Amino acid sequence: MRTLGAHVCAPPPGRLCEGPVWDPRTEELLWVDIRGGRIHRATLAADTPDLVVRAPISLDPPVSAVLPCTSGGLLATVGDTIFRIDGAGAAERPVVTVPLPDDGVRRRLNDAKVDPRGRLLAGTMAESDDGIGSAELYRLDPDGTLTTLRTGVTISNGLGWSPDGRTLYYADSPTHRVDVFDYDLDTGTLGEGRPFAHFPDGEPDGLTVDADGNVWIAVWGAGQVRAFDHSGNLHTTVEVGPSQVSSCAFAGPDLDVLVITTAAEDRAAREPHAGRLFACVPGAIGLPSTPFADERLVSVDGR
Template identity: 40%
Template sequence: MTAVEVAVHAAASLGEGPTWDAAGQRLIWVDILGSRVHTYDPVSGRRTVMVTEQHVGAAKPRAGGGLVVNLRDGVGLYGPQGAAGGFRWLHREPVPGRRGNDAAVAPDGTLWAGTMRYDEAPGGGTLSRIAPDGGTRTVLDDVAVSNGTGWSPDGRLLYYVDSPTRRIDVFDFDGQQPSGRRPLAVVDAGFPDGLTVDADGCVWVALWDGGAVRRYTPDGDLDRVIELPVRRPTACAFGGAGLTDLYITTARTGLDAPHPMSGSLLVVPGAGKGLPQPPFAG
């Protein structure tokens, strides 16, 4: 059985968005409903927590230091000193009843930021491309719960999850625009949530209400399942010095009797080999 360990004991309501920050040699993750951005250094064990003024769907490192964050009312920037270094909006577009959700940085350094309605109404969410200068283009405008987004090692494929569809979809990608949407895989246990792509081009996806992380080949075949003690894993990412450890965020929200590990950051040492993730270029 695959060894699943607790990297950070926490009680996050809705832990999400693990991201390995290569420059800082740390993992960044968020508690969406707790409005918190967490960092964790697996070598020293050092942890930090920054409180944001709004629900925060994702936080990613910036090329010049600091963070880009997908908040309730849009996308904003923190400087290298975090909250102490100041905050500014990069793209602000408040919509009543809607918030930012998962996000990912594309190979060209743009941010692909998802949104969803709090009531998860179909068609209430979007996926948008945010350029370093704040220029924004909506890529998908008929989404319910915008979640996992990732690219193949050669950058020619885009993988995407709109959770209620129970599909992992794949698009052809020309560096700017996705096309030819089709299902890579249909999930039969729980709902697909956050995903990451490994060095072999395989897609790892966390299953909300499925209690597992699954790995699918580029052909859509299921070739590995990591069973978890928690019911609601939310996302996964490779981290550590060699990008071999799989980190998994988890949630407690909506559970009457959550497992003691629910809300913690989990890790599966030596699970595979991840891809370096680019920082946001803005």
């Protein structure tokens, strides 16, 4: 098994940085600071795996995910609503509001990814101890239809597809496990889940899949990203530093730089470089991200 290191990047720390994604149209890395209500943007430095910050987009927190759209704009999950943002980052238009139960349990949208056919999968999470099993995973189709894919979830995280798109990797973080599902590309539906990897010393958070089918998983609480082959065998560990490692994505024109987000929540805020982004070049190539197919999308305001 290999052990690699990651170095801290230039962007200043956030409180809960998450959801990195490479946008090849603008050659920018996008990520969010959930608590800060910001969509951050940066280009990759020319001669070193570091990031050059561009102006962020500010929204009302919590902002849990951002994804490119085929129209040239962005899709963002904000609280219980999915918004479309124009290419200049200025105009917000609500697409759909997720029907969260009014039962006293605090919930919000959390991690989100676009499947290989341009649909959005977005999960919710409970933000209180009485919300165990109260969250869900949804699919937003290009025509605006919202479908529930999973119930009984606590913290929906870690979406990623195999290179052929027919396998979905998914984490309900408090289970300390990443599960794998057969994925029907024609319908966007899930088959039965089965365990893929276990994490007794932390909680699996965001993940990404490389071109060879290896699954790179951020382990919250363990300060690491761990890579597994498609059979679930651990082969690489990236030592990050701060304990709250939240997500990872391959970035750059060649998709060969692994960028890692971290958080600075509660006691972890005292850790060196908590909330910063990190990078390494692990010798793997990422899969290109698919933009959300929003050409036929009608927002809730009818536009």
